[in-house]
Amino acid sequence: MAGVENTVFVGKKATMNYVLAVVTQMNQGSNDVTIKARGKAISRAVDVAEIVKNKFVTEAKIDDIKIATEEISTEEGNLLKVSAIEIILKK
Amino acid sequence: MAGVENTVFVGKKATMNYVLAVVTQMNQGSNDVTIKARGKAISRAVDVAEIVKNKFVTEAKIDDIKIATEEISTEEGNLLKVSAIEIILKK
Numbered sequence: 231m232a233g234v235e236n237t238v239f240v241g242k243k244a245t246m247n248y249v250l251a252v253v254t255q256m257n258q259g260s261n262d263v264t265i266k267a268r269g270k271a272i273s274r275a276v277d278v279a280e281i282v283k284n285k286f287v288t289e290a291k292i293d294d295i296k297i298a299t300e301e302i303s304t305e306e307g308n309l310l311k312v313s314a315i316e317i318i319l320k321k
Numbered sequence: 322m323a324g325v326e327n328t329v330f331v332g333k334k335a336t337m338n339y340v341l342a343v344v345t346q347m348n349q350g351s352n353d354v355t356i357k358a359r360g361k362a363i364s365r366a367v368d369v370a371e372i373v374k375n376k377f378v379t380e381a382k383i384d385d386i387k388i389a390t391e392e393i394s395t396e397e398g399n400l401l402k403v404s405a406i407e408i409i410l411k412k
Contacts, residue, residue, distance in 0.1 A: 269364060270361075270364050271364075272363055272364040272367050273360060273361050273362075273363040273364050273404065276363050276388050276404040276406060277404045279388060280388060280389070280390045280404050284390060292388065295386040295387075295388065296386075297367050297370060297371060297383065297386065297408070298371070299371045299375060313364065313367040313368045313371050315367060317388070
């Protein structure tokens with residue numbers, strides 16, 4: 231598992247924000263970056279990985295992809311299950 | 322690559338429709354089923370794989386996950402790039 235400093239959490243912002251974050255980490259010397267997302271942001275995380283790989287860091291490859299189910303607690307104290315993805319990009 | 326008969330394409334319907342389709346194929350003798358999706362349906366495909374694995378076919382495991390960029394042509398004749406995912410479930 232990569233350290234937090236090599237991880238980009240994808241949420242609701244525009245895709246290019248996260249692309250820039252990943253590219254910046256790779257240009258600052260990280261050879262691998264983990265892209266994480268939950269729920270509906272999973273599709274965006276896949277977009278981010280594909281855009282970085284195809285347009286910005288063409289020597290990067292998908293090293294591993296994991297999916298899982300995570301439990302998050304809502305403000306009302308309920309447990310909610312959401313799917314999660316982890317995409318490891320390596321150059 | 323699995324044959325079309327072992328493939329479930331995840332689209333805009335409710336998640337449980339696709340869960341049922343995957344479970345049915347596994348109960349009819351398929352040892353592996355490929356779950357495919359594009360664009361925003363990618364998150365739902367991950368949900369489908371997780372629900373099948375955790376609730377219905379607990380001996381099933383994620384065998385492989387691939388992501389890619391596909392080109393689709395719009396009705397106006399333009400080429401549009403979309404991310405795609407393929408999740409292979411095996412029991």
